[in-house]
Amino acid sequence: MNKRSATIRDVAREAGVSVASVSRALNGQSNVTEATRERVRAAAAQLGYVPHVGARNLSLARSGAIGVVLPDLHGEFFSEVLRGLDRGASAHGFQLLLSNMHVDSELSAAAIGAMNGRVDGLVVMAPHLPPNLLAAMLPPNVPAVVVNPVGEVPPAAQIVRVDNVAAARAMTEHLIDIGKRHIVHLRGPRGNIESDLRERGYRDAIAAAGLTARVLEGDFTEEGGIAAARTLIADRQGADGVFAANDLMAIGVVPTLRDAGLNVPEDIAVGGFDDTPLARLVTPALTTMRIEMVDLGLDVINRLVRLMESREPDAPYLRLPALVVRQTTGAAHA
Amino acid sequence: MNKRSATIRDVAREAGVSVASVSRALNGQSNVTEATRERVRAAAAQLGYVPHVGARNLSLARSGAIGVVLPDLHGEFFSEVLRGLDRGASAHGFQLLLSNMHVDSELSAAAIGAMNGRVDGLVVMAPHLPPNLLAAMLPPNVPAVVVNPVGEVPPAAQIVRVDNVAAARAMTEHLIDIGKRHIVHLRGPRGNIESDLRERGYRDAIAAAGLTARVLEGDFTEEGGIAAARTLIADRQGADGVFAANDLMAIGVVPTLRDAGLNVPEDIAVGGFDDTPLARLVTPALTTMRIEMVDLGLDVINRLVRLMESREPDAPYLRLPALVVRQTTGAAHA
DNA sequence: TTCCCAATTGTAACCGGTTACACAGGTCCG
DNA sequence: CGGACCTGTGTAACCGGTTACAATTGGGAA
Known part of the structure; x- marks a missing residue:
């Protein structure tokens, strides 16, 4: 219960050796007598010495941490x-150093700055960052992987993308395949790049099939889905398919439609996006585009680690979500 | 694109002032001429200087980060x-510095050690840590909040507990209240303190009501729930209620029972625990004990911040989960 | 004009580690 | 027996910031 933590110099004094020997002994270097090493160990234990990692990082110029910048943790x-x-x-x-990116880009820059001397690499997921800003705020010497960047990206950064356009197209085509002709897209919030890409994929597929597009504004929340479903019920323009830009909205849409007496999928089929764990468990189970999110995260780290070693980014890496057909577009359920 | 990041001395040289002035200028201290400040700002911008937070932390002896030690992130x-x-x-x-606690306690100790000089406070959630070990591995001078500790806790640490026993009792009583008499408990994994506490609450309530307890082994996974439900279906000992120690298992139990032709809740009622976001959305919606998890997290941080300021832990803080009655124990659903 | 004081600025020590280099002592060789 | 070499250890510089304290400067008071 000392007031101040023991430092390496305290240990050196206690063991009657120099700080260099302490450092060597505790880090398992070979050039130390077993006797000295033991004496140092004893002294360290005696004082309850735990190395100050921050100090070590400073001299080693490496931290053993990866910074992660996310828009927020809300949402599956x-x-x-x-x-x-x-x-x-x-x-x-x-270890992972987490930082929330606020909508305020001023603060976001600060958050990234606050990682500068503390992480060996950076993962940035910022689907709503104003183009060019990202490049400006990334510290120049920290290897970084950016996921689904919207604008310019510094050439040193590794890019990982989820092919939102192709995936949205696939979902739309699936709805068309099962015979739907009046397919409405419930898009995500404005200013979110992924929302835009998914809408583009939808429009592509609709146009290619010679159908007419109809897009409702959404916000990626369940409430947004409920509101959209109400709109559809009220106006009765004969929609027979809904492609929601994420699962959460789809999960809001389905029960709202059913409560209004519409059968899903017979009267209206519904498709989501993301394949969150929820999608499989709701009733009726939700058809969706599976992004292997855990895998994506793993992959991002692997690529970041590679980048930290080589300093040479690979070509942008593209992931294509897979269509998972469940009850909301499939056979009637029990 | 310099090879090495600019340091404060580079900026000082560029601006033609001393490092002290640079530090003062950039940190908004008052004792700097506006002219100097401007010159420093220009030089910093010119060099793309971003302060090295690790170095700053070392001299300030504070890091602006909170360490979080969790058993794993798997599970809602x-x-x-x-x-x-x-x-x-x-x-x-x-910011949050995340570290996974492995089952291996050797590694866990290392993980906690690796936070020593890098965080201002620690949050430890370790429902399966061997008693006394926790006390040994917490660095003595870092304020810490431990959530649901199992054994000895250093006196300097703040304790936050979820009252698992009372909550499990409440759920069991609820099942009794709705008329069930053969209530089986599907417990969590061995070695997890929360599993043990929930089982104890269940046994208390069962004993108080003069009923007989029956406990199945589980593992907190959906598959575990499915397996348990199969057991119940197979042996037909007339269970009319299941209290699963977490939602995920309950979510495995319900459809398995229904697939076997049993009505939930009429034939068998099912209760879960946690109120994960899933619970409300599955069909039939799951009755469960709500732990306000987000709130819990918020609260833990608030208490930690208070502890960092006062260095005096408050009395252990107890949170009591609330019963949320939904369809799996309530009225038949649509 | 001279002295004093406040406002700015610079120098250098410090945070707690790591490690290049110097040095002491012993071994082995010619 | 002297020198080359190897091993173990200590000294001190360094990582990149902050800041106590000293030094410099200019303005106002006496």
Whole structure:
């Protein structure tokens, strides 16, 4: 219960050796007598010495941590990705330093800055960052992986993308395949790049099939889904399919439609996006595009680790979500 | 694109002032001429200087980070709590340094050690840590909040507990109240303190009501729930209620029972624990004990911040989960 | 004009580690 | 027996910031 933690000099004094020997002894270097090493160990134990990692990092110029910048943790998507990041980091012996990116870009820059001397690499997921800003705020000498960047990216950064356009197209085509002709897209919030890409994929597929597009504004929340479903019920323009830009909205849509007496999928089929753990468990189970989020996180870390070693980013890495057909577009359920 | 990041001395040289002035200028101290400050700002911008936070931490002896030690991120529970922690940390201007506690206690100790000079406070959630070990591995001078500790806790640490016993009792009593008499408990994994406490609450309530207890082994996974339900279906000992020690298992139990032709809740009622986001959304919606997980996380951070300031832990703080009655023990659903 | 004081600025010590280099002592060799 | 070499250890510089304290400067008071 000392007031101040013991430092390496305290241990050196206690053991009657120099700080260099203490450092060598405790870090398992070979050039120390077993006798000295033992004496140092004893002194360290005696004083309850725990190395000050921050100081060590400073002299070694490496921290054993990876910085993660996320828009927020609210919503399944980032929680799941974080799981993967965490697993990957653990596997490589890194810790994760988390920082929330606020909508305020001023603060975001500060948050990234606050990681500068503390992490060996950076993972940035910022689907709503104003283009060019990202490049400006990334510290120049920290290897970084950016996931689904919207604008310019510094050439030194590794890019990982989820192919939102192709995935959205696939979902839309699936709805068309099962015979739907009046498919409405419930998009995500404005200013979120992924929302835009998914809408683009939807429009592509609709246009290619010679149908007419109809897009409702959404916000990625369950409430948004409920509101959208109400709109559809009220106006009765004969929609027979809904492609929601994420699962949460789809999960709001389905029960609202059913409460209004519409059968899903017979009267209206519904597709989501993300394949959050929820999607499989709700009734009726939700058809969705599976992004292997945990895998994505793992992969991001692996690529970051590679980048930290080579300093040479690979070509952008593209992941294509897979269509998972369940009850909301499939056979009637029990 | 310099090879090495600019340091404060580079900026000082560029601006033609001393390092002290640079530090003062950039940190907004008052004793600097506006002219100097401007010159420093220009030089910093010119060189793309970003302060090295690790170095700053070392001299200030504070890091602006809170260490979080979790058993793993797998499972809704910790994800949700982490969300709360994250929100709280953000609000207080802290970042979160995450570390997974492995089952291997050797490694866990290392993980905690690896936080020593890098965090201002520690949050430890270790429902499966061998008693006394925790006390040994917590660095003596770092304020810590431990959540649901199992054994001895250093007197300097703040304790936050979820009253698992009372909550499990409440759920069991609820099942009794709705008329069930053969209530089986599906417990969590051995070696997890929360599993033990929930079982104890169940046994208390069963004993108080003069009924007979029956406990099945579980593992907190959906598959475990499915397996347990199969057991119940197979042996037909007339169970009319199941209290699963977490939602995930309950979510495995319910559809398995229904697939076997049993009505939930009429033939067998099912209760879960945690109120994960899933619980409300599955069909039939799950009756469960709500732990406000996000709130819990927030609260933990608030208490930690208070502890960091006062160095005086408050009395252990007890949270009591609330019973949320939904369809699996309530009225038949649509 | 001279002295004093406040406002700025610079120098250098410090945070707690790591490690290049110097040095002491012993071994082995010619 | 002297020198080359190897091993173990200590000294002190360094990582990149902050800040106590000293030094410098200019303005106002006496």
